[in-house]
């Protein structure tokens with residue numbers, strides 16, 4: 001593992017492995033416990049495949065009671081636990097630890113309730129993102145957040161990562177579409193947050209759980225909002241000679257009061273890779289290709305297409321195609337959707353980054369990336385959720401060349417530093433995980449990080465749930481709990497008092 | 499009794515740090531427009547945030563606005579309107595209901611109470627639009643969370659933790675919100691004369707259609723007369739708001755009419771009247787009567803609200819109207835008794851949710867749980883969070899108890 005320090009395995013736990021495996025078999029009878037190295041191999045990494053580790057044991061519970069008992073058992077014995085959904089995390093969030101139980105939620109795969117009149121679906125956490133849409137689409141409904149991994153990733157994983165997708169610009173992220181969860185705390189307590197009603201009673205713990213990367217609790221049930229499918233969707237495929245013009249076009253569309261259903265941009269290397277791969281008919285002599293999708297009633301879509309087209313021309317677009325059929329709309333998307341595998345064809349390996357920037361900084365960040373690309377001698381292709389400033393630079397490297405992975409990682413870290421420098425953030429949707437853990441201090445000072453750890457302490461004071469992720473260094477809760485009263489002199493005379 | 503009125507974030511920090519050292523609790527106030535909600539406080543000192551003002555960043559093309567926490571909401575809304583934008587979650591104004599002046603309230607209070615309005619149904623609440631915060635915790639530590647971009651999963655979403663915390667975890671000094679374009683056109687379709695159950699059914703059909711209804715409220719007979727200076731007359735009105743670009747709104751209203759033609763007499767309301775109606779629904783004008791009659795705000799499963807009200811009516815005299823497709827029930831207890839045990843019991847029976855006693859005589863506020871009591875595990879978790887962020891119980895002690 002390229003220089004990544006994970007928590008030191010606990011000797012006592014390692015020594016008691018056989019006993020723990022046997023106890024797990026009692027709690028989760030049947031096929032639910034996997035301890036042979038060969039069979040555990042399938043779980044040794046997630047979507048961040050550069051990192052691999054066999055867990056202590058894999059446990060696949062089937063009931064909430066089992067989850068609760070596993071967690072309580074581990075909590076009482078100081079055993080670490082790593083929750084896992086489908087294992088598609090791109091930040092190593094589900095990376096196993098040598099001394100930890102890997103708690104895999106994939107057997108929680110049932111939809112429990114579909115309620116069209118209240119527009120909610122209650123699902124177990126192992127149901128795939130797409131599985132929810134599939135369950136309701138015959139009635140004309142869908143679940144809006146649509147990560148590209150939607151055929152595989154689980155709704156529980158989506159909650160843990162606050163996942164996004166192309167449609168999130170208009171319809172919100174996971175956090176805006178989840179109404180309730182049931183979760184189990186590390187001490188085995190079962191807690192329900194929200195439900196089919198809106199907003200929290202008390203603190204918004206649902207909001208905190210969403211995006212908490214499996215460090216606060218194990219999600220055992222999810223209630224989501226479903227939406228009626230828009231009547232129509234049409235897309236524009238717009239090309240620009242410079243990325244500045246593309247960026248300005250995006251700003252002008254939003255300035256005109258339009259929030260498209262999706263708005264995606266690709267740079268020259270990404271356009272070429274995609275076109276070579278799927279032959280979507282993309283124009284090639286461009287620096288920026290923009291896909292703008294408008295959805296809603298036909299009259300609205302037709303009206304807005306005219307507005308967007310005019311904005312594109314005003315910004316110097318050299319091509320602007322408007323989809324005339326559903327087939328053509330899908331062909332516009334084909335290249336974008338295949339961008340990752342397409343890049344995978346032109347390079348032995350690629351490393352997907354996920355920073356977000358204020359949109360107006362796009363030209364500056366792209367220029368900075370070109371410089372870094374030269375410095376490191378590695379290529380980079382960019383796909384970009386243009387509407388919300390979420391960049392996915394794909395760094396091209398060859399893991400078989402000694403040192404290239406390290407170089408790619410350093411390049412990636414520099415890109416993320418640049419994102420933070422221009423007012424952006426380290427990760428827009430893939431999570432911190434192990435990958436960006438050590439970069440957290442780029443964005444937060446120690447006091448900021450301490451507060452996040454305090455949240456952790458309220459949920460899991462012994463740091464047993466998914467340790468080694470998100471925080472560069474976990475401080476002991478007892479230490480964090482101490483009060484440091486500094487100064488504390490009555491702050492006059494500068495403050496008006498009455 | 500001292501009132502501290504900081505004008506900078508640093509002054510806020512040193513005031514809280516001092517209070518922590520003295521172990522002297524503070525009541526945190528913006529304009530005090532929601533002061534009547536929650537357990538009344540008896541703190542020796544007050545932290546008045548209303549002089550920590552100013553919009554510090556507004557970039558319309560980036561859809562982002564940052565302001566000092568004491569900035570008046572009205573000032574922010576005016577600035578946004580001048581640029582054709584808005585806070586899409588439509589924060590309500592508690593002033594009229596609580597017998598205060600309308601148009602008060604600070605942006606910090608908007609987050610602390612997680613305000614929203616009729617558009618909550620489609621656009622979310624303050625929690626869904628907050629991007630970043632700077633705060634001072636009850637440990638006297640200043641920290642930040644989030645940022646100024648929409649897509650951000652870097653670390654825990656502490657901004658959401660602060661939403662609906664009613665000043666009990668930290669004092670906000672800066673908030674950054676996502677802003678959105680204001681709709682070009684709005685039209686309301688009213689179905690007249692429906693009883694509650696028919697109204698709830700019609701709202702479910704409308705909201706579940708592709709007409710993209712942004713708000714759905716039901717004002718029963720007589721209550722309808724109490725919005726927009728009686729513009730609706732007194733027949734029950736089931737209100738469906740459609741917003742967007744002109745041609746789209748016209749098309750969707752036509753579609754709704756087709757869909758709901760059989761439900762009852764339809765009426766189309768456009769322009770300013772529509773806006774005033776929704777503002778009055780948002781601000782609970784029908785119950786803004788300068789009385790102390792208890793008023794509950796109940797959030798529950800939309801299809802269950804009217805069943806709960808019917809059951810309640812068997813045992814108490816109540817007035818009720820519905821927002822959020824029936825899932826937000828506003829209740830006024832006509833006999834003066836909040837009937838909290840009765841109401842909360844019926845709420846649990848009808849699918850659960852939460853009920854907040856937003857208006858009551860001070861004696862009732864002091865004696866009853868104003869917010870929904872939590873299960874023991876959840877209450878313990880909330881208490882541990884309070885302990886982490888405000889171990890000395892300095893900030894609004896007891897307000898959410």
Ligand SMILES: Cc1cc2nc3c(=O)[nH]c(=O)nc-3n(C[C@H](O)[C@H](O)[C@H](O)COP(=O)(O)OP(=O)(O)OC[C@H]3O[C@@H](n4cnc5c(N)ncnc54)[C@H](O)[C@@H]3O)c2cc1C
Nearest residue numbers: 085086087088089093147148154156157160164214219429
């Ligand atoms: C090809 C590809 C494309 C992708 N595209 C996108 C995209 O467009 N947008 C996007 O946002 N992401 C994308 N991702 C990333 C990934 O799919 C998401 O982060 C997804 O939500 C992870 O879900 P999962 O079930 O695979 O979770 P896992 O990878 O198994 O776990 C992810 C994290 O969640 C925790 N976790 C999982 N289940 C639970 C649970 N029940 N309770 C508590 N914690 C849990 C784990 O501990 C871990 O920290 C992509 C990934 C791939 C491989």
